[in-house]
Amino acid sequence: KNQVEQSPQSLIILEGKNCTLQCNYTVSPFSNLRWYKQDTGRGPVSLTIMTFSENTKSNGRYTATLDADTKQSSLHITASQLSDSASYICVVANNAGNMLTFGGGTRLMVKP
């Protein structure tokens, strides 16, 4: 069964600190892995999309890594800001492109 598991479920950090969110998946065959940011009351916004051959991709203070062998991904946030408070969702697409599997998300709160 295709699954995407994210950890932790929730996280509280102080402004300016770094943090890392984890994503493990069992989707097979694999096409790409996406990280989305969802602010409260808004739709998800794409942060990164990584294919099998990519093991790291950055978008400003966000850096995603992918280890296709262990089927793990992480999202690292550097120098966190209050505006980083949101849910972060990991999504994996299968090779045929006809199925997206969503993780349950990590809810991040950045406090001043």
Added chain:
Amino acid sequence: DAGVIQSPRHEVTEMGQEVTLRCKPISGHNSLFWYRQTMMRGLELLIYFNNNVPIDDSGMPEDRFSAKMPNASFSTLKIQPSEPRDSAVYFCASSLLPRGSNQPQHFGDGTRLSIL
């Protein structure tokens, strides 16, 4: 770029009533997706269209749910009759290529539906 536009933003209605959610995708996008999000189940794909044609509706929960895309700039998701368990946030998303490719899906801000 106006983004994906959904209406209404909020809908409160009594069970048994018909509910129609609307979506205008980003101009030029040829794939459109309807999702449902709840605290318990997270984001779930309901149905998606390529070039206005429904491709996969396996996520549609029951026959009470139906979706149409009469043209490239408009889609509807209808629930008839509605039930309290349909309460959720419904998102529409669009992209340039069929899902699974390396193009991001652009989401609207959703319709928060409450069935009393």
